[in-house]
Amino acid sequence: MATETLYGSKVMTLVANSTPSKMAPVGLLGGRIRFANDTVEVTAAASAGSTYNLARLPANARIITNLSKLHWDDLGTTTSTLQVGLYGVDDSTNDDQNMIGTALDPTSAGSGAVGPIPIANYGKTIWELLSFSSDPGGLFDVRVTTVTAGQSVGGTLTLELAYTVD
Numbered sequence: 001m002a003t004e005t006l007y008g009s010k011v012m013t014l015v016a017n018s019t020p021s022k023m024a025p026v027g028l029l030g031g032r033i034r035f036a037n038d039t040v041e042v043t044a045a046a047s048a049g050s051t052y053n054l055a056r057l058p059a060n061a062r063i064i065t066n067l068s069k070l071h072w073d074d075l076g077t078t079t080s081t082l083q084v085g086l087y088g089v090d091d092s093t094n095d096d097q098n099m100i101g102t103a104l105d106p107t108s109a110g111s112g113a114v115g116p117i118p119i120a121n122y123g124k125t126i127w128e129l130l131s132f133s134s135d136p137g138g139l140f141d142v143r144v145t146t147v148t149a150g151q152s153v154g155g156t157l158t159l160e161l162a163y164t165v166d
Helices: 012-016
Strands: 034-042 051-058 069-072 082-088 096-104 110-113 139-146 155-164
Touching: 034 051, 051 155, 069 082, 069 096, 096 110, 096 139, 139 155
Parallel strands: none
Antiparallel strands: 034 155, 051 139, 069 110, 069 155, 082 096, 082 139
């Protein structure tokens, strides 16, 4: 066995192993947490493919999944699933319909974690999550989509999303 001394790859390698020492990006160390919170009333007539835009974030935002949740009323007895994706407001090149939520079951009241973002992607900005080669700027909508059968009962859908940009 050997004793290891390792540095985190996103922050500590940058700040501890550079001469002169550098500051870490504030979105990864010391940044302020911001919240987006919005609600829609889903109708009983909503069918598969219905969309609900609940937040608009800049491309350089970092979503904090363990502090973020989607909440819903009992939206019906039919088999239904929701997904949460990221959609460019001005550029839909790299839209991802289930980047931050997939297979959420709203057939009984509850909530689901926003995620799963693979652990290797923690701390990445929206533009990095969507595989842009550089920050395109602009804004991205956080959109909930009904994937399978629509809702048979109306109800409330609320997103609480934590993120940092600075």
